[in-house]
Amino acid sequence: MTIINLPFIMKSPVLALGANSKNRICFAKGSKAYLSNMHENLDNIDDLSEFEKSAKSALSRKPKIIACDLHSGYLSSRYADEISEGNLLKKPIQHHHAHIASCMAENQFKNEYVIGVAFDGTGLGVDGNIWGAEFLFCNYANFQRLIRLEYIPLLGSEKAITEPARLAYLWLYLIYKDRFLDIKINLTQALKPKKWAVFKKMYSSGFNSPKASSMGRLFDAVASIVLGKQKAEFEADLAIQLQRLAEKSSDVQAAYKFSFVKQPPLFVIDPRDIFKGVVKDTTSGLPAGYIANRFHYTIASIILEGAEKIRKIKKANKVVLSGGVFQNSLLLRMTLELLYKKGFKVYTHKALSPNDSSIALGQAVIANFKE
Incomplete structure (x- = not known):
């Protein structure tokens, strides 16, 4: 107890x-x-x-x-x-x-408002979709969702957790259409046309594909590309492998490009340019550890920019970090360093x-x- x-x-x-x-x-x-x-x-x-x-x-x-x-x-x-x-x-x-x-x-907060960053794999949102990359302005009694990751269908629902390549393939399809099949990386070369046809039909029909704005699933998709692996032994398996790979590299303090798109009443994080950068670095033969580390720095940079947007709107300066993604000690360290440099007060679990x-x-x- x-x-x-x-x-x-x-x-x-x-x-x-x-x-x-x-x-x-x-x-x-x-x-x-x-x-x-x-x-x-x-x-x-x-x-x-x-x-x-x-x-x-x-x-x-x-x-x-x-x-x-x-x-x-x-x-x-x-x-x-x-x-x-x-x-x-x-x-x-x-x-x-x-x-x-x-x-x-x-x-030891009483009931004041904070900038809450909740990153995890799965949690039901009030709109009926799966949440997991949430920037909230909240106290104990109330919350406003001000920023989220773009929704993506989880092809096959739970199957997308054990087969993260499904998410990677779909993001690449959304960016490149069927031309992604010609990209010279291990993940795309392992994809059989018949299997892709099934995934594509699931996407177009929406069958058994709940929408998710999950940071855990974004890590899975990027890890699948970088590692060239289709399946995971357990939830966050590939994300953990990606972290270990990133920790072997020196810090890459240059984020991949990303964007915040205004979709009132909130901002939506569009990760397409992140995937473009990961694919470019992978096909250019850059070390996987470098790519993994750069991706971590990118997510920390997203957290900083999101916090700065909310600070500007709400005049709040206290950031609270929670959710299973913050078990990633590398991401947490990078995030704390960036937030502290910009004058935020940051609170984590003890x-x-x-x-x-x-x-x-x-x-x-x-x-x-x-x-």
Whole structure:
């Protein structure tokens, strides 16, 4: 169990049930939040059983509010439906708002507005799409989504996570159309015409291809090109390999070109020029470590530019970083260096991880302030 001291008194006791993987539940009362041990994956029957034991133990402490993820398909959210009867009020909480709120609580924020950067693989957004590259202007009670990554269909849904090449192929198709098949890189040369025809049909029909604005999936797609690999052994496998490759190179302090496109009421990050740069460097025979390192610096530069845009609009100077992508120590270091140079105050997790294991803390504190 982990105990977090809160900088405020909870209005009512809250039981927050966390995410579906890397699950921890949180019971918050008074000025303390108590986080359970990890339940790695609730789709695993043993983990689900331990989760239910933890939740029942917390229920004996008489919470008044049940907080859960906005995603109704999460087993933790379904459990919230089962137990939120009678005097228990259920409050679904948006995934990335919870990420930022968890880091805010850990850093003793009361209820002030911050620039929240939440980068991860998957989290349901309020528009029904998958989010994961989010710039929020938020406090505990509210959030505005001001910047996001361009949506891209995940061809085959979960298959796009285990076969990141699907994402790479689609980005290259969006840039070069079918001419991408002639690009002399390992990834395109390994693609069979019949397989591409299937992917192309999935894209045109939209079948089983939910839209995602996920930084985790962007890392996957670039890693697939740089490494020349089609499949991953587990989620973020290729992204982790890309980080290790980048760490072997000296820092390349020159970002690939990228753009922020105004699509009111927000800005959208267009990564096409990043892919063009990666392809150019790859076909030019530049070392893979150089390309990987340059890509990391590019994402750190995107974070800086996004934070500067929000600072200009909202007059805010405190940046809170959360989400599983920030487990990437190279990206985190580069991001901190750039933000500090521009005078931002930056807050990261301390006792907790930025991944979904800290989500329940964010759910609990948001539930305390959210009407």
